Amino acid sequence: MDTFGANEWLVDELYDLYRQDKTKVDPAWWEFFDDYSPGVPGQPPTLNAATSGFVPAPVVTEPVTADAPTALVTPPAAVPPSAPAPTYPVPPAPPLAPKAEVSNETATSVLKGPAARVVTNMEASLAVPTATSVRAVPARLLQDNRTVINNHLARTRGGKVSFTHLIGYAVVRAVADVPAMNSHFTEVDGKPALVSSSAINLGLAIDQTKADGTRQLLVPSIKGAQDMDFSQFHAA
Known part of the structure; x- marks a missing residue:
């Protein structure tokens, strides 16, 4: 059976089926298997290809290759639809308060007490000859000394x-050292006429806040300041 080569086993299986029941085999094989003797060499098949229409295909043995492992693809988890944002009713805007009517009237009040006295002195000072220089x-030493005194x-x-305390006391000491500065103008x-005095009376304008939140300008007068040390001047 060298004629069939690698297909010899297929011919033998078909012959066994023919012997059992030739209807199980294609009729094209019947004439061949009538004179077929398994194991006899050099026996060619007597198939008529034009009439049978069946030609046994040669069996080709292909190497078996292992399939590559298939990567597992995990489908993405389904994202649940987000709930719609709750809507809240918008409260109506509050009605606008009517604008207060602006009065064009002016109010005038008469100054009394200390305020009236300050005005009188300010008016009187306008007649005093003044030379401005x-x-x-430098004020750094002044600031350092204030810090030292307050810490003490x-x-x-x-x-x-x-x-105010430091500058006021410095003015008093300067006037005491230079008596010509302790003079004022008058008329006789x-x-x-020029009036010179040995006494030093100092007035300091101080801006103070009253109990109702308003501010008031006070001018305390310190009499005999030339005879005071700084502690007495501070207490006065």
């Missing part, structure tokens, strides 16, 4: 000093 004075007061009897029998 400007000097640049905090450790002892308490209280604080301000720049209608003639100008």
